[in-house]
Amino acid sequence: MRGILRLLFFATFVVTGSLAAVLGVDYGQQNIKAIVVSPQAPLELVLTPEAKRKEISGLSIKRLSGYGKKDPNAIERIYGSSVGSLATRFPQNTLLHLKPLLGKSLEDEASVTLYLKEHPGLEIVSTNRSTIAFVVDNVEYPLEELVAMNIQEIVNRADSLLKDRDSRTEDFADKISLTIPDFFDQHQRNALLDASSLATGIKETYLVSEGMSVAVNFVLKQRQFPPGELQHYIVYDMGSGSTKATMFSVLQPEDINEPVVIELEGYGYNPHLGGAKFTMDIASLIENKFLEKHSAIRTDELHSNPKALAKISQAAEKAKLILSANSEASINIESLISDIDFRTSITRQEFEDFIEDSLLEIVKPINDALTEQFGYYNTNISGVSGVILAGGSTRIPIIQEQLVKLVSEANILRNVNADESAVNGVVVRGIKLSNSFKTKPLNVIDRSVSTYSFKVAGESELHSVFIRGSVYPNKTSILTSANKVTSENLVIDLFENDELFQTVTVNSAVVKNSYSSEKCPSGVAYNITFDLSSDKLFSVQEVNSICQNDNDIDESKQIKNKNSRLSIKSEDVKTKRLSPPERLRLYEHIKLLDKQDKERFQLQENLNILESKLYDARNLLMDDEVAQKGPKSQVKNLSEMVKVYLDWLEDASFNTDPDDIIDRIREIGILKKKIEVYMDSSKESLDFKQFKGMLEEGKKLLNAIEDHKNTVENFLSEYGTEFTDTIENVREEFKKTKQTAYISKALSTWDETLTSFKNVISEIDELLVKNVFTEDFREQLFEIKLTFDMYRTKLAEKLHLIKSGDESRLNEVKKLYLRKFRSQKRKEEKLKRKLEQEQSRGNNQTEPEVIDSKDSKGTLLNDKKTASNPTSKEDVLHDEL
Template sequence: MRLRILFAFLSVLLCVKSALLAVDYGEEYTKAILIAPSVPLDVLLSADSKRKDVSGVSLTPVTGIRSDIQRSYGFHALSACIRNPSGCLTYVKPLLGKSPEDPAVDTFATVHPGVEIIPISARNSTGFRFQGTDFSVEEVVAMNFADIKRRALGKWNELSPNTYNVIDEIAISIPRYYTHSERRALIDAAEIAGLKVVALVDDGVSAAISYAQHREFSEEKQYHLIYDMGAGSTKATLISLSTVNDTLSLAVEGYGYDRSLGGHNFTAAIKEILVEKFLAQNIKISREEFTADARAMNKLWQAADKAKLVLSANTLTRVSSDNLYAERDFRCAVKRTEFEQRISEQIDSCSDPLETALGNFDLSKLQSVILAGGSTRVPAVQRRLTSYLGDAEKISRNINADEAVVFGLAMRGANLAGYKRRLIIDVLDRVEFEYSIASSETSNREVVIPSAAPVVGQLVHHNFTETAGKLDVILYEDENPFRSYSFDSALTLETCPDGLNYSGDFAVSKSGIVHLKSVRSLCYKEGSPVTTSKLSGNADFWGFKPLTQKQVKESVDRLSILDKHDEERIHREGIINSLEASLYEMRAYIEEEQVIQKGPEALVKKARKLVDELLSWLDENSLKSTSKEIQKKLDKIRHHKKRLDTYVQTPDEFLTLDKFIQLSNDSTTLMHELQDFMVTMSEDAMEMKESYDEFNLNFDETNAKLKLDKKEETETELKEVVEHINEFANIVKKLEEDPDQIKSKSRVELIDLREASLSAVEKLKSQMETLRTVHDLRIGYLRNQLRLAQKARVKKAMKEKAKRKEAEKEEAKKLEAKKEEAKKVEELTESQTLSSTPIESSTSTQQSHDEL
């Protein structure tokens, strides 16, 4: 039994498959790819079959049997934002790892009027309050990740239904300029969603991998620049590509960025144009009251975003919004020229990141500027880049600007996670910031890792200038302290007369997170280190504080409750939709001519009344009712529909005397089969009892110990069914004796008679099946117990036999020992007799006899 259980467990383990999610989490849109067995490598479609989804979630209050929150994702979230602006938690990425005083919070508030932003003082972080419930930014992002995970798992289960599939790892694209706090916050969000972060990968590197994977390179370096303008920022990454020892090598050579320049600037500019045009058409409405309307501002933002896309391909677009504000419709046209005039300052600064990334690089060696990110489609942006480069031929559009990052991320994430891939790319990655340390905020800092150092995924060794006593370390990211360490050492200059130094190892993770991994003290005596000991200490965060493990668990529990409520609500809404559909179907059905003709008038009338009652109930009480209550109503209407179907669809040929006779004979035959089987059950039981008696075992006691989940049919229930069948047989017999009686019965009466008989037959079949199952289980159990008793008896007999043999053996040993001892005494006597004198012989013999 144990071996079978172990084999079954191992079989399940062998069928378990895990996978990796690659998520390009953009400020405005998110793209994802699932890397898993049996799943094609392609972008995961959204709930409405789009290749990208809106980043964020919309919360909507749900009224009903309890206060609840409904979450909408993707493009459905945008629609919900218009209806309920206070729950519009889209585009929250800029708030990750930010304090309440950060300018990004004010920018978010401008784009999301109506959202209540709250400070989380204990962590120096930002959150949201909706319907009295607080959510951290990490929890909102985790909702997005969890939604992507659910959709990916659903797709995988469809393609591989016979395995237990698990998605537990994720690789996420980020801008290189992300700080330690932002990276930590993103990792916390993934952990809340039940995903382990394999790595946070620079989106410029990801786009470069996507560009390089289908091309060949020589040993000589090729230089390209990835220019990525997304919704919230612009990045320029100078990379080199070459092939060394059949391995593609990618190195980051330069980097520049603008955190505040992106597509949202362009959308905001068009939105401002639309505000001005609306106010010009409605001069009695003030700017203050119009811009204070969160619903109107959300509608205008979405209209402006669509207009921006159209103006990338056309010189004119028309904007239309019904009931925009104060029951006023809005219509206007926006020209590309007025749009470009409004964003002229932003366009002038488009080349700044590119200039920073290139530095003193010789432009003649630059082979191409590869455009990535949706905002690079704006014609004014492309013109500015061409003007800066002085050569339009260098502008390259040979990658998918929207999906290059996520495909490159999938390759990089798979390599870092240890997945076997045909193409291995050796990436030389760099940190963006300078990392330094100091013993206090006022002391001088020592550079540990210089800016742009190629140390991602490595350890950096450092010797501290502190020479004695307690070691305090503050770790800086550029000018900003973000973590502190305190180490105690028992060593002093007295115990180490020739010097006491400290050394440490700083780890740079694959995600670019820097931390002090270990510290050692070196004690010098007579000029040489004689004692080396690893120190233990305390670490703390400065400024923004990541979530603790306890806080992560609390977030997981809170979102699990929301997930459960979502499942319940979706199930409940499904039942409501089914009930509504069934009611309207029933209303149409009872008006059909064949139903009116063949259905019992009372039943049709009752069904019509039930439909009216339930439709009224649905309008007034469905929101306050439980799923169980709604399901009960649905079952009721379905039961009535089924009853009516019976009267309408039963063919007349089933209602003849011959058919009734056949049905009576079949039911009687079935009843006889039941009687025969019950005799067999009794015989089997008697035979089993005899076997038990043969071995002097208590049959009744063993039989009573068996507890079955299946309900055994009682004699009363069987008797009722048999009485129904006998009653039907008597009715049929009377019809045979007087065939004219069947003509006097209505169609409804005949159908009722037939259905009653069929129902009794079905019950009898069910009872017989239950009896067979119970009987087989009982006999099997009794046989097994008998075999066990037989084995136990044989084992006991063998044990007793072995015990007897052992006792006989022991007795034989004792007897043999007595014989040996007697023999020794006899030999001793003989030796004494031979060695004694004749005079003493008599005395010695007497003494020996006395001793014996």
């Protein structure tokens, strides 16, 4: 499917901005899926560390006891599939499924109570913004920060994926598009935006309707629709925490070159019906069976044990998945409570009987979407072309049975990937909203599922601004009634579905100072500009005061004469957004944690490398041939090193110096390599003849070094004589000419290498004099040969660089001479012409004028010196170069 989408979206793939990427995230309550799009990775799934397509929504936070010396407050954050198992062992440290709590306060008792029932053992407190925070190991984490950690981890993996695709580019995710339920209110939307703003590198965030994301994916996958024919569909999305029905229409204009139009028609939802609710239902069945079998265990005792409840919940989740494909699921929980192992089974029929009261709720969102359609739409169920299933919970058999009863089997569309349709759609919407790349054109018409209104302080009536079904993004202005000029500030209350969520205070002091009752006898009115953004955020964008004059009854003129914009200040009523200082503090904290994670991962990786090297070395030592014929001292040293370092690894912790680990890896590697080379060279004679040849080879190399020095000296002597009339000190100019940075760095150890090589040559010379080439001395001979080979190779490479560098420096001296020689010649020619002109004026033109002319070869005919000696000093030097 992704191949089809690539063809659809990127047939005209053009980068319109910097080499940055768009990250689309289907941020679900239970699972998270992500896709990144860049020039190097069109529609690339961001896999989890375990190479899975989706990951658990949440994380676990644990104190790092071994990190105490460095930072007593250091923590370890764990993501991915391992988080699920940690919930049963460390329920107080495992923070899962945080999405429903965004924008909530402890006063939202229904939401908080339900969450704690599903996630026992957690400690929740209120922040100074009336939002929710979790306390883990006596440290308070605002909910926005925890969600931001989840988002940041996905961003990091997306950036790593882009780097792996093409290390030559610097692609990174700087824009993120997040799915969000249409029913999320202003506080919930702002909380998610705050969380996203804490992620490093993310500059722009877009909130996209879950239902519209699936609709976009469906339309792009279908590709062809009858031109001019309006078709209606419903996205039935049952996820972990909620169920939504998004009704939309699709219209391919008769001119097929025009973009397809997708328009939201209706919406229904249940914020608490979903997979999590059914999991809790099965958990209740398991709990009832356990208590019936073990009557000694009281309900209160079981409910006060978070680990036991977490184990039951985990078993219920597994049973729910099994019952989607089987008629019965076995339950096996070890040490549920008081060391009691519990085994039972749940049948599908038992489950369906237990949730019978909820069956009508399953199809209610669809009925709501049909009943309360927007605008002029009035489509009944028979006019719906199909119901698109999205969300993992739609796989539950009883859910599909209820849907088939409502819309028939033929109208259930299962050709859309229920797990990935939303993430495919949200990334496309993110591309469109950010205008990052050119894609296949789509005309998406989003409509608000809420009504937004305002009230001016002192009034009792609400004034609707954007009613349910209004297209967004949208902007409009409303003129208030005129009031007497006073010093009181104007206060505007903003409402969403008749619920107050924000108060806007307008500084009216300028009105009092600018207008008098005489100038504005009818008072002052205010022109308020309201905005409903693409993120579906309702706000006051601008307020202007207008003097009401009885003589000026033309309202349009009054508006034209309005004052400059008045300053406004907004304040959330229920829960407040992060303040700039707190946002910065949390942002820096997440960056610090990421840095610590990176250092810890690198440390652990180095420890793993060291452990692997030690076991490889131990395997080498166990080889019979190495034990019998290997270099005894080195074999002994390696054996002791392996034992000591393996013991040391048992106690190694996060306090270990990273450089110490790297040094140990290097030591093991060098010693092991020496033994391997020794074994590979077992056929070498290492006798008098071989070392004599080494001595001759070494002296030959030393002679080559001396020959080069003499060659350079000869050139400098020659240049000193030849260039004496132009360059005062040739040797000084040669010294001042710098080597290239690469050669200069490589030659920084020249003297050390040369000295070491001379020392080993002297050692070989002594060996030849003493003639100690015996089997007992073989190991020492081998060490000397290794040292000789190493320094000979290094010295030969450096000599090559010296020759190259000196040749370049000599050429620079030649070029310097040529520049000075030409400059000198130009001065001589200028002086010569000046003298000739003076002489010509002195002779008062008694001699015929001599006109310089050139022969066919370009030689000046009147220049006797040049004509008689056509090969000048400059020409000779050019030939040499």
